[in-house]
């Protein structure tokens with residue numbers, strides 16, 4: 066049984082649509098599953114329109130390395146030449162308060178979290194095929210040809226690790242992927258202490274009536 070808030074980790078190769086699916090999920094689902102999004106730290110340069118503290122905490126390499134040194138990260142990984150990591154304090158505090166937290170991270174980091182917090186729900190978002198994955202990254206228009214090639218190389222390795230996740234969800238369409246994730250989250254919520262305590266309480270009350 067789980068006593069804290071639920072930790073949901075959505076992972077998968079760059080460009081598969083994690084951010085798009087997460088935003089659609091949060092937009093359609095906020096009354097039901099009230100997830101808090103954990104903002105990651107990174108040493109990557111901001112893309113046009115990205116806001117510090119909302120999309121990422123944009124840090125210098127030395128600042129990121131200080132966070133590693135001070136053990137302030139739940140997980141971190143070096144991905145295509147930059148650091149990415151999840152600030153530990155936010156996840157710890159929120160889940161301890163019984164709140165559900167949502168991480169959107171790459172595969173090396175997700176597997177570190179799985180080792181540290183095995184009660185989390187680990188979902189791998191998979192592309193329909195590699196050609197479609199590449200065309201999504203290219204059409205997004207945020208990365209150079211060289212970076213796209215590195216991300217695709219990384220994707221080939223990441224796809225081999227999908228069996229280590231609790232669930233694999235294909236992102237063939239955003240609506241379908243959101244519905245699949247909602248079904249998973251509905252089922253996972255039924256396993257939480259919070260739900261079980263409420264249901265047991267209501268059975269006990271019925272017995273007294």
Ligand SMILES: Nc1ncnc2c1ncn2[C@@H]1O[C@H](COP(=O)(O)OP(=O)(O)OP(=O)(O)O)[C@@H](O)[C@H]1O
Nearest residue numbers: 078079080081082083084085201205236237238239
């Ligand atoms: N089901 C889908 N069908 C077609 N295009 C999609 C689908 N899902 C996402 N996309 C598009 O693919 C591109 C990449 O999506 P997104 O940025 O959400 O991926 P990501 O996995 O969050 O990437 P990264 O890990 O690099 O941040 C975007 O242009 C998005 O609009």
Ligand SMILES: Nc1nc2c(ncn2[C@@H]2O[C@H](COP(=O)(O)O)[C@@H](O)[C@H]2O)c(=O)[nH]1
Nearest residue numbers: 079105106141142149150151169170171174
């Ligand atoms: N291990 C972690 N990976 C993270 C984190 N935040 C984001 N990411 C992933 O990095 C890649 C590249 O992201 P991009 O914004 O440069 O396209 C992508 O797969 C992200 O999901 C994190 O905290 N830890």
